[in-house]
Amino acid sequence: MRLSDIPAAALTERIAAGLGLQTGPFRFLVQSSEAGVARGLSQLYADFEVGPFDLHDFHVSIRRPAGLRRWIRPQVEFAMDGFSPFIPLPADHAFAQLEWGMNWCIAAHAHHYLMLHAAVLEKNGQAVILPGDPGAGKSTLTAALVLSGWRLLSDEITLIDRDDGQIVPLARPVSLKNASIDIIRSFSQAASIGETALDTHKGSVAHLRPMPDSVLRMDEKAQPRHIVFPRWKSQALLTRHPQDKASAFIHLASHAFNYNLLGPLAFRLTKNTLDTCTCQRIWYSQLDDALAFFSELVA
Amino acid sequence: MRTLHWRIPPDASLIWHCWPGEHEYVLYHGAANQTHQLAETAGLFLAFLASGESDPDHFQRMLRDEGIEQPEEVLAHILEALHQLDVIEPIDAA
Numbered sequence: 001m002r003l004s005d006i007p008a009a010a011l012t013e014r015i016a017a018g019l020g021l022q023t024g025p026f027r028f029l030v031q032s033s034e035a036g037v038a039r040g041l042s043q044l045y046a047d048f049e050v051g052p053f054d055l056h057d058f059h060v061s062i063r064r065p066a067g068l069r070r071w072i073r074p075q076v077e078f079a080m081d082g083f084s085p086f087i088p089l090p091a092d093h094a095f096a097q098l099e100w101g102m103n104w105c106i107a108a109h110a111h112h113y114l115m116l117h118a119a120v121l122e123k124n125g126q127a128v129i130l131p132g133d134p135g136a137g138k139s140t141l142t143a144a145l146v147l148s149g150w151r152l153l154s155d156e157i158t159l160i161d162r163d164d165g166q167i168v169p170l171a172r173p174v175s176l177k178n179a180s181i182d183i184i185r186s187f188s189q190a191a192s193i194g195e196t197a198l199d200t201h202k203g204s205v206a207h208l209r210p211m212p213d214s215v216l217r218m219d220e221k222a223q224p225r226h227i228v229f230p231r232w233k234s235q236a237l238l239t240r241h242p243q244d245k246a247s248a249f250i251h252l253a254s255h256a257f258n259y260n261l262l263g264p265l266a267f268r269l270t271k272n273t274l275d276t277c278t279c280q281r282i283w284y285s286q287l288d289d290a291l292a293f294f295s296e297l298v299a
Numbered sequence: 300m301r302t303l304h305w306r307i308p309p310d311a312s313l314i315w316h317c318w319p320g321e322h323e324y325v326l327y328h329g330a331a332n333q334t335h336q337l338a339e340t341a342g343l344f345l346a347f348l349a350s351g352e353s354d355p356d357h358f359q360r361m362l363r364d365e366g367i368e369q370p371e372e373v374l375a376h377i378l379e380a381l382h383q384l385d386v387i388e389p390i391d392a393a
Contacts, residue, residue: 244321244323246317246321246324246336247323247336249325250325250336260332263327263332264312264314264329267334271316271325274318
């Protein structure tokens, strides 16, 4: 059963009671009475499989903390199993906080995978990993690739299977920030972007709905073939440079969520990933140039 | 003065790798749960020790034979850096 199969009138009630939501290998039980959460899930998770499931990996909620703040400039807080890892945020950030909270659940607990801080997409059977420092334009590029026929495997957390080294899909809405929201809105009419949360600690934040193909193929792992470190730079013509693998290794390891925790296993998995991949850096200013580069990469 | 000999500490749990065509190594130091990027000569020195060698003079001659300039300084730098990381330790070669 897909979330879009639930009648709109019943969805709010379902979420208030607890909605089972499958995203990649994880099952969340999402509970909230916030209208913003219901709207976000309805628009951005329409193609996702929903429960009831017998078991859930994470029980999460977005709820209003007790006290006067329930009524005056109301806030919401994310909780997993009753534990709130973040400070409360304004109520109109409810959906964004749910997304951040779900990311936190995975990043802090799913240590049966090596988790790299990177986007990852697939085309022609080749997964391309996009690590990126903040401001590198990774999410904008990821969104443009998603809207250009690439399968989204993840926009934030690259899951590497410890048994076979393949990428485990974790397609979720793509987080867009600030100027990239309008860039992607005007990039493609197919872009379905949720409500914008203004003045968050990351600025304005909105999410792009993943394409149905990425959601429906969530069980289909992909072989890593390329690692590309993107860097958006104003006015830059597209340039590409080979990246040595030792430096790429250090970057991946230092930006992984659980490299230190997995120790020698993480070393081997990172090494094996680099063994199977080409490795390069690109600078770009125009999305079309970058898209042409990626098409050529997996041709 | 007798030259110190060196070895990899038995409990260091090192794994290292260098990709073909590249000149730098990645090193995992299990005892410290740390990962480092090493210059090629430093990686080769670890491989040298792992092969059962311990005499740095021998390695220095190899550096000289390979045409590496100022092998004494290169070796001294390698020894200092690797010792600081606790991935090598001096031994009594008497």
